[in-house]
Amino acid sequence: MKVRDLQHAVLPETSAEQRSRQEAVVALRRLLNTRVRPRNVEAFASEAQPAFIAAYGRAPQSPEEVQRAFLLSPSYRRWSAANRAAQEMIWVSVGEPIYRDLDRMRAAARALVTAPDRKGSLNLDPDYDPSAEVADVDIHLQPGGYAMDRGEDDVVAGALYECGGNVFSFGQGIGRADSKAGVVIRLLDERFGGLRPQRILDIGCSAGAASAAYAAHYPDAEVHAVDIGGAMLRYAHARAESLGVGVHFHQMDASAMTFADGSFDLVVSHNLMHEIGEAKRRAMMREARRLVRPGGVVIHQDVAIRDQPTIVHQVERDWDTHFNGEVHWSTYATADLRADMRAAGFAADEIVEHDLAAVQGFAGNRWYAISARKPA
Amino acid sequence: MTTTSAEALTALILSARGVRPQSLANAEAEEVLNIALALLIELSVSNDRIDRLERMVAALRDEPVSALRDVRYDGEAAQERQEAMEALLARVLRIMLDPRVQPPAAAAS
Numbered sequence: 475m476k477v478r479d480l481q482h483a484v485l486p487e488t489s490a491e492q493r494s495r496q497e498a499v500v501a502l503r504r505l506l507n508t509r510v511r512p513r514n515v516e517a518f519a520s521e522a523q524p525a526f527i528a529a530y531g532r533a534p535q536s537p538e539e540v541q542r543a544f545l546l547s548p549s550y551r552r553w554s555a556a557n558r559a560a561q562e563m564i565w566v567s568v569g570e571p572i573y574r575d576l577d578r579m580r581a582a583a584r585a586l587v588t589a590p591d592r593k594g595s596l597n598l599d600p601d602y603d604p605s606a607e608v609a610d611v612d613i614h615l616q617p618g619g620y621a622m623d624r625g626e627d628d629v630v631a632g633a634l635y636e637c638g639g640n641v642f643s644f645g646q647g648i649g650r651a652d653s654k655a656g657v658v659i660r661l662l663d664e665r666f667g668g669l670r671p672q673r674i675l676d677i678g679c680s681a682g683a684a685s686a687a688y689a690a691h692y693p694d695a696e697v698h699a700v701d702i703g704g705a706m707l708r709y710a711h712a713r714a715e716s717l718g719v720g721v722h723f724h725q726m727d728a729s730a731m732t733f734a735d736g737s738f739d740l741v742v743s744h745n746l747m748h749e750i751g752e753a754k755r756r757a758m759m760r761e762a763r764r765l766v767r768p769g770g771v772v773i774h775q776d777v778a779i780r781d782q783p784t785i786v787h788q789v790e791r792d793w794d795t796h797f798n799g800e801v802h803w804s805t806y807a808t809a810d811l812r813a814d815m816r817a818a819g820f821a822a823d824e825i826v827e828h829d830l831a832a833v834q835g836f837a838g839n840r841w842y843a844i845s846a847r848k849p850a
Numbered sequence: 851m852t853t854t855s856a857e858a859l860t861a862l863i864l865s866a867r868g869v870r871p872q873s874l875a876n877a878e879a880e881e882v883l884n885i886a887l888a889l890l891i892e893l894s895v896s897n898d899r900i901d902r903l904e905r906m907v908a909a910l911r912d913e914p915v916s917a918l919r920d921v922r923y924d925g926e927a928a929q930e931r932q933e934a935m936e937a938l939l940a941r942v943l944r945i946m947l948d949p950r951v952q953p954p955a956a957a958a959s
């Protein structure tokens with residue numbers, strides 16, 4: 475199943491003019507990413523480092539100093555200001571059609587999630603207080619953040635995530651047919667003997683793009699998905715129903731899930747590790763191992779920003795921490811994830827790190843993943 | 851009751867939280883850059899609208915859109931276009947043409 479750019483009933487209706495605006499933001503971001511950003515490392519040598527030396531009498535050393543030096547470079551500052559402006563415009567370009575069409579979208583979502591012939595389910599927990607480290611921040615500047623829930627029938631957070639995510643990804647060079655679930659399915663085929671999971675758990679599912687793709691690819695499997703926000707999950711469930719697939723969505727914290735030990739053949743997380751702090755990540759990994767059955771597979775996939783060649787590249791990649799509300803971007807980029815997987819209970823020889831080609835995309839896009847199979 | 855675009859944008863903007871640190875050395879410059887980039891996007895939106903109209907007119911006239919666009923101005927029309935272009939430049943570049951420079955004290959602060 476295609477996961478991006480799909481048509482379904484809970485997407486906002488957009489006019490030709492609104493689509494033009496989104497396409498212009500995509501084009502602007504693509505230009506900044508492919509033509510301007512690649513010059514940052516060069517600007518470090520030609521502008522940032524000399525300015526830092528002039529000011530402090532020595533070269534920058536720690537990541538903090540490299541960051542301070544970057545901000546002394548006019549070229550870097552211009553790119554950074556333009557990139558943040560473009561990021562804000564993603565939300566403006568998708569938020570306007572969403573808020574305009576919201577009444578219809580809410581009604582459509584309500585009808586889908588309560589339809590007598592629905593295939594999946596929505597399990598919200600009114601007592602759950604969304605994890606503050608994520609809920610209190612507008613991560614990647616999404617207005618209201620992941621956990622925003624404006625009450626009964628609200629679907630805004632989910633719609634913003636899906637629509638904004640598409641504008642973001644296309645500007646990033648991620649292809650319309652790319653799919654992180656597709657990357658994991660390929661990995662299962664190539665590295666795990668074509669494991670065909672019967673029970674799948676998707677942790678940190680957001681609008682459920684991957685969850686729905688698994689349900690479509692493995693029609694006999696039971697797919698469960700977990701996230702923290704009610705409006706996100708309502709949207710995700712309605713989206714899956716509209717696409718004709720069954721997924722069971724749960725409002726739960728990744729660090730403490732209520733499923734029984736060994737419930738799943740496959741436990742995945744897509745782009746979750748970079749959104750959570752160290753303690754949450756370790757607890758999430760422990761939970762993933764607890765929930766996978768003996769012989770089953772755990773795969774945590776995320777952005778390929780780890781292993782930068784130099785500290786300058788590393789700090790350049792870390793722009794999102796400072797300017798894009800990605801509070802845990804560098805926590806993730808520099809974490810010892812193998813050690814975390816061992817602490818979660820996997821033996822060293824069960825753990826494999828992967829540098830994965832995207833299913834489709836023009837900029838040589840890659841994804842990172844760390845996997846382990848629980849001994850049978 | 852329908853939500854207008856302006857209301858939708860206000861709802862979106864009011865829902866945002868947290869600090870948004872600046873990159874440029876000067877906050878006013880960063881604001882102006884944001885406005886300029888937003889106008890760039892709006893210009894692209896308008897260009898798309900003009901393109902749609904051109905295609906529609908070409909279809910109505912049963913001619914290729916390239917023929918419709920392949921206009922070479924001469925005579926009075928050329929003069930009019932030239933004047934309009936100069937007026938546009940004067941409006942947009944007013945700051946560069948204005949002989950009144952800022953007094954040094956204000957410029958330095």
Ligand SMILES: C[S@@+](CC[C@H](N)C(=O)[O-])C[C@H]1O[C@@H](n2cnc3c(N)ncnc32)[C@H](O)[C@@H]1O
Nearest residue numbers: 605608620678679680701702727728744745746
């Ligand atoms: C970047 S999104 C990734 C979404 C989706 N898996 C994808 O790849 O498109 C990260 C998601 O993790 C969720 N998340 C963050 N902290 C969480 C937690 N403690 N428990 C469950 N989900 C969490 C966020 O709400 C957000 O929807």
